[in-house]
Amino acid sequence: MDFLRLLAAGRCGALDTFFSGLTYFGSEIAFMAAALLIFWCVDKRQGYYVFLVGALGTVCNQFLKLAFRIPRPWVLDPDFQIVEAARADATGYSFPSGHTQNIVGTSASIFASRKETWVRIVCIVLMVLVPFSRMYLGVHTPLDVGVAFLTALALAAALYPAFRTESAAKKTVPWLLLGVAVLCGGYLIYASSLARCDWPAGSEDLSNITHGLKNAYTMLGALLGFLIVYIADEKKLHFDVRAPFWGQVLKLVLGLALIVGIKAGLKPLLVSLFAGSQAESFVRYFLLVLFAGIVWPLTFPFFAKLGRKGNAA
Numbered sequence: 001m002d003f004l005r006l007l008a009a010g011r012c013g014a015l016d017t018f019f020s021g022l023t024y025f026g027s028e029i030a031f032m033a034a035a036l037l038i039f040w041c042v043d044k045r046q047g048y049y050v051f052l053v054g055a056l057g058t059v060c061n062q063f064l065k066l067a068f069r070i071p072r073p074w075v076l077d078p079d080f081q082i083v084e085a086a087r088a089d090a091t092g093y094s095f096p097s098g099h100t101q102n103i104v105g106t107s108a109s110i111f112a113s114r115k116e117t118w119v120r121i122v123c124i125v126l127m128v129l130v131p132f133s134r135m136y137l138g139v140h141t142p143l144d145v146g147v148a149f150l151t152a153l154a155l156a157a158a159l160y161p162a163f164r165t166e167s168a169a170k171k172t173v174p175w176l177l178l179g180v181a182v183l184c185g186g187y188l189i190y191a192s193s194l195a196r197c198d199w200p201a202g203s204e205d206l207s208n209i210t211h212g213l214k215n216a217y218t219m220l221g222a223l224l225g226f227l228i229v230y231i232a233d234e235k236k237l238h239f240d241v242r243a244p245f246w247g248q249v250l251k252l253v254l255g256l257a258l259i260v261g262i263k264a265g266l267k268p269l270l271v272s273l274f275a276g277s278q279a280e281s282f283v284r285y286f287l288l289v290l291f292a293g294i295v296w297p298l299t300f301p302f303f304a305k306l307g308r309k310g311n312a313a
Helices: 002-009 013-026 028-042 044-068 098-113 117-136 142-163 166-195 204-237 245-273 279-305 308-312
Strands: none
Touching: 002 117, 013 028, 013 098, 013 117, 028 044, 028 098, 028 245, 028 279, 044 098, 044 142, 044 166, 044 204, 098 117, 098 142, 117 142, 142 166, 166 204, 204 279, 245 279
16 A cells, blocks of 8 residues: 555646546457457457457456455555546456456467567557556555466466467367356356355445456356357358458447447346346347357458459559
C-alpha cells in the first residue's frame, strides 16, 4: 500500500485521464479485438496462440482470485483514494490483476509471433504501461500486478512451441482447446461450490464469487466454441485471411461491430430465457465465437476482392 500511496501523491488530472484511457487495453473488449484482428486479418495459427494464452491465463487468474480472495486496495484501507473513473471496471477480487494478465499475455504472444520491430516496440510499451496504470489508478497492488505479469509471460513462453510451425499447431491446437476447456470446467465446479456457501447477502465476497462464476461460464462457452470453429475450419471452411488493406479494415471494423451488437442484443434475451442464471454467459459467448469463427469468415472472399481491379490496373 505504501507504493500506491506514493503514486497517489503524484496524481494529476492529465495523468488520471491518460492512464484511465490506457488501462482499457487490458480489458476483455481489447483482448477480443486483438485476438480477432490476428485471427481474421493476419494468421489463424497466431490467432489461436493469442486466444489460448489469454484463455489459459484467465482460467489461472480467476482460480487464484477465488482461492486467495484478497480484497481491493480501497477495501483493505478505507482511507485510500482511487481514481474514480477506474472503479466501475475494477470488479472481482484484487489478486492477481486480470487487466495485467490480459495485456501481458496478449502482447507477449504477439511479440513472439511477429518479427516487425514496430509491433514488438508497441507490445513492450503496453506490457509496461498498462500494468503500471492499474497501480497508478489505485485498483491493484504491486503483488497483484507482479504475479499476473509473471504468470502471463510464463504461459506465453510455455505455449509458444506448440505454435512455432503449422505442423506443430495442427497436432496440438485441438488438444489444447480441449485441455483448457477441461480446466475451465474444473474452475466452474470450484466457483459453483463457493457460490453455494452461506455468504452474507450483499457482501463483497458474494458479489466477487458471483462475478467469478460468470467468468467461468463465459470462458467455457468461448473455449468450446473455438474447438468447434477449429474442427469446422480444418474439415470444411479452410478460410483465407488475406485481403487488400481496405478489405482488411472493413472486415475487421464490420466484424467487430457485429460482434459487439450481437453480444449486447443476446444478453437481455438469454437472461430472460435462463431466468437470470449465469449459464446465459456460456450460451452467449459460445454463439459469439461460432459467429466469429464460422459465419463471419464466409464473407472473407468478398473482402478479398475489394480493390483487386484497382491493383491490377
